[in-house]
Amino acid sequence: MSRHALSRLAPLCLALSLVACSDTQAPQPGIRPAMVAQPQLAAEQVDSYPGEIRARLEPELAFRIGGKVTRRLVEVGQRVDKDAPLAELDPQDVRLQLDASRAQLQSAESNLQLARAERDRYRTLQQRGMISKSLADNAENTYRAAEARLRQVRAELNVADNQAGYAVLKAPQSGVIVQRRAEVGQVVAAGQTVFVLAADGEREVAIDLPEQAIGNLAIGQEVAVELWSQPGQQLAGRVRELSPAADSRSRTYAARIALQQSYAQVELGQSARVFIARNGDVPLAVPLSALSAEQGQPYVWVVDPQTSKLKRTSVRVGAYGEKSVPVLDGLTASDWVVVAGVQVLLDGQQVRPVDRQNRAVDLAAKE
Known part of the structure; x- marks a missing residue:
């Protein structure tokens, strides 16, 4: 074939190859992971106090008569049923x-x-x-x-x-033995505490407040509770009890925070933090990395818990902080927001939600 014919055939082959490429659909991208988190209370307007998960009812159990303890039938941490024998006196x-x-x-x-x-x-x-x-x-x-x-x-x-x-000490209700104050061979008086029982049922957070924080708390006030073992997941709480007098040694005021729901993951003795607003309602906050803007309007990507698809949501924000920005309007505490890689996301895109440890997050189960 002549060189002239080859020169005329080359453009034709190139055009055919372009047509073939246009007929072939581009491969669909896979579902990409997206790091998600829920909005938190703006730390600049919230005080936090350490606490411990306790039972709502903690009766001190004692014999109704005095005598010598001959048998101790339970250990600290053991779960007991109602009317289960705990200890016996010499009969x-x-x-x-x-x-x-x-x-x-x-x-x-x-x-x-x-x-x-x-x-x-x-x-x-x-x-x-x-x-x-x-x-x-x-x-x-x-x-x-x-x-x-x-x-x-x-x-x-x-x-x-x-x-x-x-002469036989029995559990008044089901629960867990949290303290033991008598041993076999010990002579106890009537009414002397032998065990402390954490009754099944409601759970609370026990905290100690300094004097300057008393004015920020009132009976019935709603607060937020976060377990140390589950950072980023806040539980709804309410102030149930506030001591009218300070402890003589620590000079702090004891308070009890009742959890407003029955949370299965809450266990006795767990460490927790209680967040208390200083003045009125406290806005939510998201990391700076979660925020984008278009034509001066800030927005975030919210993940639908049912479909795991993204939705661009406009928000109204406050003054920018060092690591986060308060969101005054547009989000709720139950929303799940993408906090990394927001510049490459698209509206309606399906993602695979993960936490900061790259573990899968079931958003529907945590609504």
Whole structure:
């Protein structure tokens, strides 16, 4: 083939190759990971205090009678059911008292039978006119006294029977043993604390407030709680109790923060932080890396929890901080916002949400 023919054939091949490339669809990009987080309270307007997860009810358990502890049936941290035995006292003394009460009951019943027979005999003699009315009345009074004595002895027997049962300390409700204050062989008095039980049910955060923070807190005020083991995930709380007086040693005021929902991941003894607003409502904040702007209008990328698709959401922001910016309008605390790589995202794009440790995040499960 001549050089002239080859020169005319080359443009034709190039055009055909371009047409073939245009007919072939470009490969679809895979679902890319996106680092997400929920908006947090603006730290500049929030005070935080360390605390500990406690049970709403923590009864101190004690024997109702005194004695020597012969058995301890549970350990600290052990879960117990209602009416489960926890410890036992030496039952010898209460058993002897119970036996004595039973013997007194038999004696009182015999005395009553004798008094009843005497009364009936004196009534018959009086009706025949063989004795005076005073003797018959005396027999009647003796019978009534014996009857009252029997009732007294029966009551004493019930008390002795109850005390025999009090020699076994039982759990008043289900929960976890959090403290033990007595050992086997120790002699305890009635009412002396032996165990402290953290009852099942509501959980709270116990915190200590300095004097200057008392004015920022009131009963019923809503606060936010964050577990040390779950940073970035805030739980709703409410101030339930506030001590009216400072502790004599630490000079701090004890407060209890009730969690407003039943959170399954909250365990006794966990460390937590309580966030309290200084003045009124506290705005949310997002990292500076989550914010973009177009024509002077700031926006963030919000991930739909159901579809994992992105939605561009316009926001109104406040003064920029060193690492974050407060969001005055446009977001809620339950939203999930992309916090990295926002400049390469598209509206409606599907992503794979991950946290800062590159672990998958199930947004629907954490709504």
